[in-house]
Amino acid sequence: MKIKGTMQLILFILIVVMAVSSIPLYFQAKEARNNKIMFEGMVGHALFQIHSHYDSIKISEPATIDELVNVHERLGIIQGYSETVDFAYHTPLLLPISKSLANTTDRIIFNYYKNQSFSEEDLENLSMVIRESKNIIPLIGKTYYVPEQNSESPKVRKKISGFEDLNELHRRAAGTNFK
Numbered sequence: 125m126k127i128k129g130t131m132q133l134i135l136f137i138l139i140v141v142m143a144v145s146s147i148p149l150y151f152q153a154k155e156a157r158n159n160k161i162m163f164e165g166m167v168g169h170a171l172f173q174i175h176s177h178y179d180s181i182k183i184s185e186p187a188t189i190d191e192l193v194n195v196h197e198r199l200g201i202i203q204g205y206s207e208t209v210d211f212a213y214h215t216p217l218l219l220p221i222s223k224s225l226a227n228t229t230d231r232i233i234f235n236y237y238k239n240q241s242f243s244e245e246d247l248e249n250l251s252m253v254i255r256e257s258k259n260i261i262p263l264i265g266k267t268y269y270v271p272e273q274n275s276e277s278p279k280v281r282k283k284i285s286g287f288e289d290l291n292e293l294h295r296r297a298a299g300t301n302f303k
Contacts, residue, residue: 166212170208171209173201203222224298225257
């Protein structure tokens with residue numbers, strides 16, 4: 125009789141210990157879900173803004189200084205959002221690209237005000253900025269979003285890989301030479 129009571133007491137204590145120890149696990153799981161939602165929301169918003177701003181970069185023929193200043197300002201905005209994404213993934217990919225493109229436009233603007241016109245080299249470099257601004261858009265989708273998702277609400281990847289194309293784009297953008 126005493127053994128049966130002791131076994132019941134041990135079983136009761138074991139159940140209580142398991143119940144109490146599962147409470148922190150519940151809160152950890154809830155916090156992990158909230159962090160995932162916050163990560164996806166923050167990164168998703170930043171990627172949407174990056175995509176939108178790159179997509180809006182346009183220059184007419186002939187190029188005007190006002191359009192170039194607008195492109196430079198958009199690249200500045202892109203840098204802010206790129207910093208958020210790069211920080212979230214602990215991988216510097218988007219910020220170096222936007223900085224390289226912004227440095228190029230900054231140099232073109234400097235040359236324009238110095239010479240009061242665009243040189244042939246400046247126009248070539250401007251063309252590269254516009255081209256690479258268009259080239260980066262599908263690479264962002266390929267690198268940061270889960271494939272074959274609804275285009276209305278794409279799902280952000282938790283981890284990124286296969287970003288060699290973005291590194292190559294950065295090498296091209298950073299390789300702009302000025303005399």
